[in-house]
Amino acid sequence: AQTVTQSQPEMSVQEAETVTLSCTYDTSESDYYLFWYKQPPSRQMILVIRQEAYKQQNATENRFSVNFQKAAKSFSLKISDSQLGDAAMYFCAYDEGYNAGGTSYGKLTFGQGTILTVHP
């Protein structure tokens, strides 16, 4: 079974600074998707960014970018110019497998989460 590991239970950053959250995963598949989700105190799961394993280019979404190292099975999230609203629990997730039609099975395996605190 696939596993996702987030080794940083908590991280903190000063407002306007940059922080990187780590994630490693284990899989024998060659094609898959990886995601970062944000969960603020409201508990709503919000998609931050997604990465297709077959793409070498790292995904970016405004202040959020990833460092995807497929061989090392590493998928870190970099948050630039951190804002107070970035404070939340961040989950790394792996999308398990594909069906014959080429779309994902959609079964997400989540890491343990990293609590990010942003200091003003």
Place this chain on the structure above:
Amino acid sequence: SAVISQKPSRDICQRGTSLTIQCQVDSQVTMMFWYRQQPGQSLTLIATANQGSEATYESGFVIDKFPISRPNLTFSTLTVSNMSPEDSSIYLCSVGPGQQETQYFGPGTRLLVL
């Protein structure tokens, strides 16, 4: 992205009772999922609910405890049966992956069992 609503948003229940959680999506989706998030923990998949077929349960979850219905392509329910305090969790439904290969989540149902 899909707009997903859940009812109730929260509830406090007595042990031994059952609660049915509803999940409504604003568009037709093939796959719906139910997750559980225990206090301070990550999300764990309970089951996959596809319209027209029985739900597929993950290891550690059984139909008698978590019966699921999927009557159409926009709606699903999860029942937490014969509840105990250990069932106190947030229950989230999600839909996807669809064309964008992305899964979207509902706002969750916060359940406390006394």
